[in-house]
Amino acid sequence: MSVNEPPNYGTPPPPPPGGDSPYGGQPPAGEQRSMSVMSLISMIVGIVGLCCSGIFVVSIAATVLGFLGRKEVAESGGMKTGGGMALAGIILGVVGVVLGIVNWVLVATGVVDMTWNTNV
Incomplete structure (x- = not known):
């Protein structure tokens, strides 16, 4: 080996199995993943x-x-996404129910006055 010649490091490693990109990217042809519409509606x-x-x-x-959206995503075998949106819908729904009940209790006990006075 001379000074002007690059060093020989051997052969490069083989590509990962399946040919998938390790950095995400598009799924291989024929394996289109779709989003669960129920999960999206749940979040909205x-x-x-x-x-x-x-x-x-x-x-x-x-x-x-x-x-229902989380169940749909789980039963799809990885072909549907949206589990996070379904979880967000569940959390937002539970928080909304709790706030609604607290609101009704506060109004029923008279802590919050819901009368509309138009004599300003």
């Missing part, structure tokens, strides 16, 4: 339910949709 309804905590029926719907 959970946000709406949190904003309208006085009507906690919306938050109950977010919680139910979240559990």
